[in-house]
Amino acid sequence: MNPTTPRIAIVGGGLGGLTLARVLQVHGIEATIYEADTTRYVRPSQGGTLDMHEESGQRAIQEAGLTAEFRAAVRPEGQDMKLFDKHGTLLCEQVAEEDDLDRPEIDRGVLRDILLDSLDPDSIRWGKYLKEAIPLRDGRNELHFADGTFATCDLLVGADGAWSHVRPLVTDAEPEHSGVNFIELGITDVDGTQPDLAELIGRGSLYALGDNKGIMPQRNGDGRIRTYVAFRTGEDWLTACGIPFDRPDEARAAMLGYFTDWAPQLTDLIRHCDDTIVPRPIMQLPVGLAWQSKSGVTLIGDAAHLMSPFAGAGANLALLDATELALAVINNPGDPAAAIETYEKAMHEYVLPMAEIASHHLDLMISPDGDKQMLALLAQFDDMAAEGNDADR
Ligand SMILES: Cc1cc2nc3c(=O)[nH]c(=O)nc-3n(C[C@H](O)[C@H](O)[C@H](O)COP(=O)(O)OP(=O)(O)OC[C@H]3O[C@@H](n4cnc5c(N)ncnc54)[C@H](O)[C@@H]3O)c2cc1C
Structure with missing residues (x-):
């Protein structure tokens, strides 16, 4: 590490934290992940299937140099979708092409394994549950873990999900x-x-x-x-x-x-x-949540913008955040404050429309006539796609 390289601590080894460490590693920058789980195997079920969007999740996977591993593991056919009303009447069916890689599905545990296998094992400290992060006078942060150990860092990244213990350093907002x-x-x-x-x-x-x-x-x-x-x-x-x-x-x-x-x-x-x-x-988290950049600390993924799963965007955004932050660190050598400001400006802009969609779709779909609302939404998507095709001609 050269003397201007910041010491980077990533709290949380979920999809966001792992992707951040991986993209930095590809560019020769070391970071340490502090993960609460005691080993990678402690949680056998890592959650359901995720559709990885071309412009966010897949872009991050490309920056992480893992496209070949990703393509070998995805299920394009997982994009098939059926909509029923409560009487069991099929209202709509979408069938994906075998080679449709627009939003292929991948199991969360499989994607996590791809990321974990790609990382230097020494970059992850397991069993490190962050209790509190304390800003020091010199701009660094001190991390206090539940096992009684401490660490200091120049750049602290909260990738610790919905109930982030890093978030209070940048905002008072809490999940609702x-x-x-x-x-x-x-x-x-x-x-x-x-x-x-x-x-x-x-x-x-x-x-x-x-x-x-x-x-x-x-x-x-x-x-x-x-x-x-x-x-x-x-x-x-x-x-x-x-x-x-x-x-x-x-x-x-x-x-x-x-x-x-x-x-x-x-x-x-x-x-x-x-x-x-x-x-x-x-x-x-409140839609449109933003904060004034603080030097030395930032958030990615659910820690920054927890939203309902109705936009299918949370994991995709966690990966995109990781990439944007890594690239900002790479492009601002020795200046973590500038890196944070660049990253957060972009992040707040691209997250807002997704957070609005997540909230709006939740209201439409889990409603008295959610079946009809979703059918109308799908028709709207079809119209938008047709307009896009016309414009391309
Ligand atoms: C039911 C459901 C369905 C979903 N479906 C989709 C979908 O289809 N598509 C999609 O894109 N998104 C989906 N999401 C959202 C997605 O799961 C999240 O947005 C994504 O997992 C966020 O990743 P993350 O890395 O920010 O946080 P997390 O995945 O929550 O990872 C946080 C990590 O931090 C660790 N940690 C937590 N606290 C501490 C601490 N104090 N100290 C140290 N480590 C800590 C945790 O152990 C964990 O490993 C869904 C969410 C839900 C609830």
Whole structure:
């Protein structure tokens, strides 16, 4: 490391933190990731499938020099989508071409493995849960970890997700409840155990919407179906509703009670789900959140702009942030303050429209007539695509 290279600490080894370290590493710049998990294997399920957008997620993967590994792992067919109403009527179906690489799907765990395998193992410190970051007089930051150890750095990057412990250094904003709650269900080996459901869902994802609710299964690369059951029920409902998430038979029966007039082929996704049933309140940071740049500390990914999953953008933006910040560090050698300012200016601009979409789509889709609203939205996308094609001619 030359004397002008800042000592970079990345708190959080999720997709954003890993991508940042990787792009810096490609350019010969060292950074240390401090990750709360004690090993890379401690969380066997890393979450569902992600569609990687060409202009954000895929651009980052290219900057990370990992396009070949990514292409070998993606599932273009995962872009297939079906929309149903609650009676089980198919309203719309989209089928992807085999070579459509616009937004191919990849399992989050697979993408994480690609990133982890590409990094110098010494750049990650496992079991380092950040309790607090304290700014020092000389502009550096001191990190205090739960295991009693400390570290100092010239550039601190909070990549520690929704409940970031770095965020308070730049803003007082905190995640707010979006009004919608998910319950996450799964079916392992759906082709072997539930062939009718496997056929219903097909190769990609399915949305069944209406009555302020949704049943939204998606096929993962390991043959598993992950289903998000959505309820517009407001804050605290997941604790107040009385569904016993740790007693699967009772939890399934209680959930089915909310869907008595829905088509059985849709509610079979609840009836036949595995015993792991996970409540997930959908939280978001205020849309348009921005702050005055501070020298020595910044945020990427959910720490900076947690949003509802209804734009399918969170992971893509985490990767894009990582790339923009890495390039800003590379282009401003020895001047972390300038790097942060350049990165944050760009980030706040490109995040705003995505945060607006995430909030708007959540309101449209989990609504009394979510099926009709989503159908109208898809027609709008088709019109926009047709206009784009006309303009290209
Ligand atoms: C149900 C659901 C579905 C989604 N679907 C999509 C989708 O289809 N497409 C999409 O683009 N996005 C999707 N998202 C959003 C996406 O998951 C996130 O935006 C993305 O994971 C953010 O990445 P990140 O690296 O910023 O944070 P995270 O993935 O949350 O990673 C944060 C890391 O920091 C670590 N950490 C946390 N606190 C500390 C601490 N104090 N000290 C040290 N380490 C810490 C954590 O262990 C973790 O490894 C979805 C989100 C949800 C909830």
